Amino acid sequence: MVNGRSAGRVRLKDVADLAGVSMKTVSNVMHDYEHVSPAMRDRVRAAIEELGYRPNLTARRLATGRTGMIALAIPEIDQFYFAEIARHIGEEAGRRGYRVIVEQTLNDVEAERAVIRDREEGLVDGVIFHPARIDTLEIARLRPDTPLVLLGEAARPVTTDHVMIDNTRAARDGVEALVRSGRRRIAFLATVRGDITESTHLRLLGYQEALIDAGIGADPRLVLQSEGFDLEDGVGAVRTALDAGIAFDAILCRDDLFAMAAIRALTEAGLRVPQDVSVLGWDNTSIARNSTPALSSVSPDKAALASVAFDLLLERIDGYDGIGRHMIVDHSIAERATT
Incomplete structure (x- = not known):
């Protein structure tokens, strides 16, 4: 029990009452809107912590049309490069108030088609996807409804945002x-x-x-x-x-x-x-x-890959419906003992 309430039943209104603010202010703090004073932000966060408040994803979706979650689809989670990309995407998501569902496709074309076609619809707000087998034209024909950003070199449809190195x-x-x-x-x-x-x-x-x-x-x-x-x-x-x-x-x-x-x-x-x-x-x-x-x-600048991909995805989630943006991020040569 927390302040006489079961932690599982704590509502947004309970946080607002404890902090002495409106529910709208609590929502603004949780979404990290900038037009909230530092003192007010501290009060709300203290109330959230004291009550153990956790937002209900179903309620959030009904209220905002969003889940606060994205999917990351990669070929193999135990391959060193993809593991590090997943970490950078996860860190980027945390900074922006999102959570990440990681899915591996195991280089299976049917699994990749499912990512594009329907698997994530309704579960997440957007998808960052590193395809291996599905090609450019097939992605263009499938026209996914869920906002999508591609990584890697395998497919680059002109209608879809894409981030890679040269x-x-x-x-x-x-x-x-x-x-x-x-x-x-x-x-x-x-x-x-x-x-x-x-x-x-x-x-x-x-x-x-x-x-x-x-x-x-x-x-x-x-x-x-x-x-x-x-x-x-x-x-x-x-x-x-x-x-x-x-x-x-x-x-x-x-x-x-x-x-x-x-x-x-x-x-x-x-x-x-x-x-x-x-x-x-x-x-x-x-x-x-x-x-x-x-x-x-x-x-490759893996942190930049994650940051740029998230920027593009959030713009899509917020309603951008223009032609695909194809972005190149930096790379360098890390010279060590073997050269």
């Missing part, structure tokens, strides 16, 4: 950094059998462009082939190249996991990183920041 430019920057350090035989790890993502293609394109601009011939043998996305697949790709006598003095990797695979295979072969071979990862995830040696990595 993968081709980022790959060029990575190769250029390796060239500046004196590397000339730069491998790419890797193209992957059955890869359905656009990101590998864009990164490979930037890799080739940078080599040509530097006056270095793009040797097809330096584009390594992997049977899958796991660490052991990456190790196998590097071993196969070394066993075939293919020489290289640097590797640009499609992600940090492949970079760790490269370091393992090179070490097993008696090659030193970075003295003999520099290794540059991609995504600047926790494994890059905490590995030994510390891994250099192409670093």
Whole structure:
């Protein structure tokens, strides 16, 4: 019991009565409207805390037409990059008074269609979605009713908001950094059998462009082939190249996991990183920041991805119905011990 009331039955009116303000003022504080004095805001928050008030989502939806929740749909929640994106989205949601439902699609096209078509309707105010398999035209045809913002490279319909980094430019920057350090035989790890993502293609394109601009011939043998996305697949790709006598003095990797695979295979072969071979990862995830040696990595601004995506989504939720906004956020090269 709190002040004679069951905490589960505390109403907005109870908070207003305790704080000595109107219910509208309580609502304004809860929605973080700026036109509330600091003293009034403190009184309301103290009353909310004392009473243990929690807004009822059903009542909020009936009153405002909104749930205060968004969905984040990503391919795999245990993949390092997507886990960090989910954390940034969650932090951004908390700052804006929203909660997040996280859903993984497991690269299944039917699961992705459900995200677009109807799965989230009525449950959330909007969806931030990183598709892997569903294509641009299909999203355009489905025309989702729930506000939607896309992440990544897989689909970019002109009618839908979209946030990404410039993968081709980022790959060029990575190769250029390796060239500046004196590397000339730069491998790419890797193209992957059955890869359905656009990101590998864009990164490979930037890799080739940078080599040509530097006056270095793009040797097809330096584009390594992997049977899958796991660490052991990456190790196998590097071993196969070394066993075939293919020489290289640097590797640009499609992600940090492949970079760790490269370091393992090179070490097993008696090659030193970075003295003999520099290794540059991609995504600047926790494994890059905490590995030994510390891994250099192409670093998307994940916080900016989350912030810009939320900005666009909230504008859609608030009624914006214009053509899709396609936004590019910054990237950098986090140089550490492996380069």
